[in-house]
Amino acid sequence: MFWKLPSLSASCPVESILDKENFTLEELLDEEEIIQECKALNSRLINFLRDRAQVEQLLRYVVEEPPEDADSKRVFKFPFIACEVFTCEIDVILKTLAEDEELMNLLFSFLRPNRPHSAFLAGYFSKVFICLMLRKSVQLMNYIQVHQDVFHQLVDLIGITSIMEVLVRLVGADDHVYPNCLDVMQWLANSNLLEMIVDKLSSSCPPEVHANAAETLCAITRNVPSALATKLSSPSFVARIFGHALEDSHSKSGLVHSLSVCISLLDPKRSAIASPLMYSFRNQQMYEPPIPINPETINAMLPKLGDLLTLLNVLSDENFLPTTYGELRPPLGKHRLKIVEFIAVLFRTGNEAAEKELISSGTIQRVIDLFFEYPYNNALHHHVESIILSCLESKNDAIVDHLLQECDLIRKLIQTDKHPFLSGDNNQPTLPAAGKHAPRAGNIGHITRISNKLVQLGGSNSCIQTHLQGNSEWNEWQANVLQERNAVENVYRWACGRPTALQDRISDEDDLRDRDYDVAILANTLSQAFGYKWNDDNKEDNGTLDRDDEVSDYDFF
Incomplete structure (x- = not known):
């Protein structure tokens, strides 16, 4: 007996809109299922959205501030849905954008200094930019190489966290997304991008700019080896960073974040870990070998130690802070x-x-x-x-x-x-x-x-x-x-539900260092416990597991 389910045969609301003779992009953006249909690669919908006029309108929602008298859909919903359409990473839509210089100009018009830059739209711009970098990296880099004022505009807006994320991706610190990564990194190193970012550590900039500039520079140091990281660790740049750190300023934000960059130059892995205690744990337990540091980088820091030592003097500081104890x-x-x-x-x-x-x-x-x-x-x-x-x-x-x-x-x-x-x-x-x-x-x-x-x-x-x-x-x-x-x-001697006798004590370090487990015996024990049977070829009867899937002695801890 077959059940009749009318709801399954009902047409999709997006298809109903597409069936109309005259419909608008706004009608589609107002439909809740449009993103689902984009991800399902609805051919009729994609053929409509790939048109240049529609891509341009989607971009305007992403980069242009809504009019003062706009309704809530124009202010919130349409920009969000437009951004989501781009981030569905549909190749034909991104191709329309990336291969049209006027559309690219419209996208980067968001960075112009004579217009507002809300954090709301900056997040949408960032997502579209990163999507282009992942899927249309060649066209994007070709555009930036021709329009190098984009660098200056991005750095000027580095205080906005979403723009900082764009810069981090641009310098290749997160993913090597470029087909010719080495050439792009060398081209970026030859530009003045690094100088502009370092100069944002100046005491004349606000703390949020210091923080984001330092985060971008620390991301570069983690991308060792690269032309940008090598340039940043050069003595001239180290002196430049310390110059900003030691500028006379009531706020010590520039000093703190400049030293964060110097710490990252000495230990690139440290900047990726928020807690110094977790860093200490990793150093002790994981036995990670230290990354060799260029002696010239260290030598450029040494002349500034005297100035830093002066700042450690607390006698001339008249600030005070009440605490619970005094x-x-x-x-x-x-x-x-x-x-x-x-x-x-x-x-x-x-x-x-x-x-x-x-x-x-x-x-x-x-x-x-x-x-x-x-x-x-x-x-x-x-x-x-x-x-x-x-x-x-x-x-x-x-x-x-x-x-x-x-x-x-x-x-x-x-x-x-x-x-x-x-x-x-x-x-x-x-x-x-x-x-x-x-x-x-x-x-x-x-x-x-x-x-x-x-x-x-x-x-x-x-x-x-x-x-x-x-x-x-x-x-x-x-x-x-x-x-x-x-x-x-000594916690191992505490009588709190654990064996107190010294000979019965079991420590994790002893297990990892001294005990010699037989992997084959452990694997056989597990196979019996969970019903796995191994044949002579060291494979399961059903052939789903091979020898590489055996459990090692460390999987028990």
Whole structure:
């Protein structure tokens, strides 16, 4: 018995419009199913939309501001649907646009400086541009090569995030979409595009422009190797970036974002990770080899370390920030935190000239002082701990001597651990509230890790061992405090539903490093558990799985 379903045989509303003798583009754009029909490649609909007049009208919805007296459909719905039609990536519609210079002029007329640039339409322009870059990259690049004023217009609007995304795609930082990528990258490097973007880090620009310009430049550094990335890492451009960073300005936005670019030049992968803690985790667990950095890039940064060190001085800063425990006079600030982060990344490059400059300029001593002056700034503690570990793991004994002797690190660690509460000293930037008991210092966990690292490296580094053995206060504190704390904080000994016996303890590191699983036995166990049967050819009976699909020992974690 067959059921009669009239709704399935009913004609599509779009087809009903197309059946009319006289219909308009607006009628189609007002129909809810038009995008679905475009994706289904409705031939009648596409043949209508591919016409030049219709493509031009769709473009006008995308790039032109609606009249003041326009209804809501003209303001919101039609621009959105028009943009979606283009992003359906129908080849014949994009071909009509890309091969007609007047239509391309209409599209890029959105960038002209004498007209409004709403973020609303900028998003639609960005989507159409990126769609052309993906599907009609040759025609698009040919147009831009002829009309190089597009570069200047895009950079002038870089404060709009959607335009910044266009620039990121244009420099090839996300996808190598160009058929002749190397030639295009070289052509972009020969243009003045990079100079224009770097100059947007100037103190005369607003913070949103600084942020988007830095994001674009960081995207270029991630595209190593490329002609643009090589040009950006040259000494002349590094000096240019630092020149903008150190411009005298009340706002430190230019400094913060310029240093973000410098950090990305030293470690391109870092700029792609939002959290520095996640970056540290990846470095420790994934064992990613460092990318070699051009020594000329580092050498161009070293002359500016003295100016950065001056900015780390908090005595001349009269700002203050009330907190739950008291007051910061002054607060550390984003710019000082970014300077410390830059120093930490610079140290990890292992450049000898950088290490010597960081010692002679007093930079290491200053950042260690900040570690204890701001006991509740965990982001600062993370970066300073990285600097200390880089010093301890250095093969240069002069750095270790400077850290443990001139910077007096061991004494400061012990004293802070013994007296973990604010002293109320007015000479310190972190002050407790009157009559209020401040919480325990927030850097005690970092102090414990640094101390354990000292003990660990003392067994293999004679220089560290000499400093530790000659310090009676350290020996007493290590024996009475540090060892007991490590025992208490050893989670594998906690009786909370896990085996407490040492021989029954199972750690992930031991599993990954020491255990030798037999992959064939594991695969056989799984095949029995899930009903898979393997024949002599190491394939399933139904032939759907081959040997490459076996489960490895790491799939259990």
